[in-house]
Amino acid sequence: MKLLILLAALISSHHVSATLELDSADLSSLKTLNLEGYLSFHDTHLASRDFGDCYHSLPSAILRPKSPQDIAKTLQHVFDLGPSKLTIAARGHAHSLRGQAQAPHGIVVNMESLADPKKRRVHEGGKSPYVEVSGGELWIDVLRQTLKCGLAPRSWTDYLHLTVGGTLSNAGISGQAFRYGPQISNVYQLEVVTGKGEVVNCSAQKNADLFHAVLGGLGQFGIITKARIALEPAPEMVKWIRVLYSDFSLFTKDQELLISLEKGFDYVEGFVIINRNGILNNWRSSFFTPENPIQASRFNSNGRTLYCLEIAKNFDFNNANATDQEVESLLAQLSFIPSTLFSSELPYLDFLDRVHASEVKLRAQGLWEVPHPWLNLLIPQSTIHDFAEEIFGKLLTDSSNGPILIYPLNKEKWDNRTSAVTPNEDIFYLVAFLSSSTVDSLEHSLSQNRRILEFCEKQGIGMKQYLPHYTTKSEWAAHFSHRWQEFVRRKAAYDPLAILAPGQRIFPKANAFA
Numbered sequence: 001m002k003l004l005i006l007l008a009a010l011i012s013s014h015h016v017s018a019t020l021e022l023d024s025a026d027l028s029s030l031k032t033l034n035l036e037g038y039l040s041f042h043d044t045h046l047a048s049r050d051f052g053d054c055y056h057s058l059p060s061a062i063l064r065p066k067s068p069q070d071i072a073k074t075l076q077h078v079f080d081l082g083p084s085k086l087t088i089a090a091r092g093h094a095h096s097l098r099g100q101a102q103a104p105h106g107i108v109v110n111m112e113s114l115a116d117p118k119k120r121r122v123h124e125g126g127k128s129p130y131v132e133v134s135g136g137e138l139w140i141d142v143l144r145q146t147l148k149c150g151l152a153p154r155s156w157t158d159y160l161h162l163t164v165g166g167t168l169s170n171a172g173i174s175g176q177a178f179r180y181g182p183q184i185s186n187v188y189q190l191e192v193v194t195g196k197g198e199v200v201n202c203s204a205q206k207n208a209d210l211f212h213a214v215l216g217g218l219g220q221f222g223i224i225t226k227a228r229i230a231l232e233p234a235p236e237m238v239k240w241i242r243v244l245y246s247d248f249s250l251f252t253k254d255q256e257l258l259i260s261l262e263k264g265f266d267y268v269e270g271f272v273i274i275n276r277n278g279i280l281n282n283w284r285s286s287f288f289t290p291e292n293p294i295q296a297s298r299f300n301s302n303g304r305t306l307y308c309l310e311i312a313k314n315f316d317f318n319n320a321n322a323t324d325q326e327v328e329s330l331l332a333q334l335s336f337i338p339s340t341l342f343s344s345e346l347p348y349l350d351f352l353d354r355v356h357a358s359e360v361k362l363r364a365q366g367l368w369e370v371p372h373p374w375l376n377l378l379i380p381q382s383t384i385h386d387f388a389e390e391i392f393g394k395l396l397t398d399s400s401n402g403p404i405l406i407y408p409l410n411k412e413k414w415d416n417r418t419s420a421v422t423p424n425e426d427i428f429y430l431v432a433f434l435s436s437s438t439v440d441s442l443e444h445s446l447s448q449n450r451r452i453l454e455f456c457e458k459q460g461i462g463m464k465q466y467l468p469h470y471t472t473k474s475e476w477a478a479h480f481s482h483r484w485q486e487f488v489r490r491k492a493a494y495d496p497l498a499i500l501a502p503g504q505r506i507f508p509k510a511n512a513f514a
């Protein structure tokens with residue numbers, strides 16, 4: 001029995017759909033559950049893929065819940081079975097990169113079945129407006145709902161076709177996080193189904209340990225069925241600006257200035273352009289450059305690595321002129337290459353949903369459902385220059401496979417009681433290598449990622465992976481570092497049988513009985 005489990009773990013970590021069968025008694029016992037939604041056993045291939053497209057594990061069943069109680073009943077049932085092989089993974093929009101929302105032989109919970117427009121509640125009153133939604137809602141739908149009341153969440157991801165529960169299980173980072181913190185810093189309350197099948201409401205005041213465990217918790221402690229998300233008045237329009245630098249130090253100096261300002265820009269990101277032939281106009285329309293590509297014909301990089309600062313200022317029609325003046329005086333403090341200012345104005349919703357426009361185009365070209373060997377790193381301010389010098393232009397000589405994002409974040413906006421881990425410096429950078437691959441070039445991309453990670457290790461860069469992917473317990477322990485004991489304690493408290501989110505490969509279920 002132990003051997004079989006070991007074999008299953010080995011097989012699933014090598015990209016092969018495993019063929020081992022579960023105990024059929026465990027499976028058929030599921031059919032006795034009295035649910036508002038339903039379990040299905042015939043269409044499990046629908047839950048074996050994700051955006052990364054590198055791992056494909058078949059579950060034994062898919063749960064399409066109609067209520068949090070459906071999830072609780074299923075979890076309780078599996079918990080009561082005790083030492084079975086059954087695991088359960090919440091599946092948001094499956095935009096994971098390495099099978100994190102998969103459950104080899106287990107049950108995948110299709111969280112989007114919980115989404116329900118009638119159950120999205122906006123509370124406008126008071127100083128702290130919020131919206132309460134199901135964990136399976138897409139952020140784009142949350143935004144559309146709250147905009148009807150002139151409100152919007154404050155902290156975002158670059159792409160909104162992700163679920164609330166999925167991004168809150170990681171962190172949720174974008175160009176607003178320098179000011180508001182990641183999405184996990186903007187939640188008032190959660191309803192969670194724990195690994196024992198208990199439905200618990202939690203917040204920083206009530207069941208605080210569970211609340212903080214679940215935020216950034218990689219799905220290890222419970223399934224988020226509801227979330228109360230902080231709102232602010234929504235601006236009408238956005239002024240979206242890009243400027244170029246050829247000097248990395250000037251680029252990061254300006255980025256760091258902008259994230260220190262109370263009343264500066266409302267969004268600060270950036271990306272790296274590595275293009276040896278110097279001509280930028282065949283720079284592929286990566287999906288982070290939808291309607292507003294750099295007007296390349298006007299600028300030649302002469303083979304230099306370029307850094308593009310991307311910033312935005314929110315405004316309403318009635319203060320457009322004042323905003324123009326503010327933007328001008330902010331830009332005057334920056335050191336970009338003067339001839340490289342590109343700007344446009346667009347409605348707030350179109351700005352936030354900008355990546356979706358590119359998704360539509362890429363889908364039409366068959367370039368969306370391809371392997372995505374992405375690598376996301378959080379790099380301390382003190383080593384970002386060493387990192388950049390080795391990686392941008394030397395180790396990586398071309399950025400045409402996909403965007404390379406880079407922007408700084410303020411650690412003080414992260415709550416250190418949550419499960420998310422970051423470098424231990426006041427400022428750290430998100431560096432995201434977002435390549436698209438073909439099946440043939442996948443191995444090359446993965447080995448490039450390995451070389452980047454090896455460099456970080458060798459040079460003591462002090463990096464933390466974001467959307468972390470490890471396969472051994474000692475790597476996970478190193479990732480969580482001084483927080484590891486706490487992570488293990490929380491696991492024992494909230495999911496003692498290690499039923500939840502097996503695709504993260506942190507606590508193999510078999511080991512729960514070792």
Ligand SMILES: Cc1cc2nc3c(=O)[nH]c(=O)nc-3n(C[C@H](O)[C@H](O)[C@H](O)COP(=O)(O)OP(=O)(O)OC[C@H]3O[C@@H](n4cnc5c(N)ncnc54)[C@H](O)[C@@H]3O)c2cc1C
Pocket residue numbers: 051089090091092093094095096097100101102111135136156157158159162163164165166167169170171172173174218219220222223224225355467501503504
């Ligand atoms: C195009 C694209 C752009 C992105 N941009 C950003 C970005 O700008 N910033 C950023 O921070 N991230 C970004 N991401 C990463 C994204 O946040 C993660 O991939 C996230 O996991 C995707 O959310 P999902 O809803 O698809 O979750 P899934 O991939 O379905 O799940 C992720 C993990 O969370 C668990 N989980 C899912 N739902 C729940 C729940 N309700 N309760 C508990 N656990 C749950 C799953 O079991 C799994 O382990 C991007 C991803 C893509 C594909």
Ligand SMILES: *[C@@H]1O[C@H](CO)[C@@H](O)[C@H](O)[C@H]1NC(C)=O
Pocket residue numbers: 132191199200201
């Ligand atoms: C949790 O709170 C929500 C309202 O925020 C309520 O609808 C739900 O019933 C509560 N759940 C529990 C288990 O108390």
Ligand SMILES: *[C@@H]1O[C@H](CO)[C@@H](O)[C@H](O)[C@H]1NC(C)=O
Pocket residue numbers: 318319321
């Ligand atoms: C903004 O400036 C333009 C000219 O620069 C002017 O025509 C317009 O009336 C101004 N709008 C407001 C709201 O002040």
Ligand SMILES: *[C@@H]1O[C@H](CO)[C@@H](O)[C@H](O)[C@H]1NC(C)=O
Pocket residue numbers: 416417
């Ligand atoms: C979190 O931060 C507070 C204050 O900034 C500090 O006192 C505390 O020790 C930190 N906790 C952990 C777990 O790092």
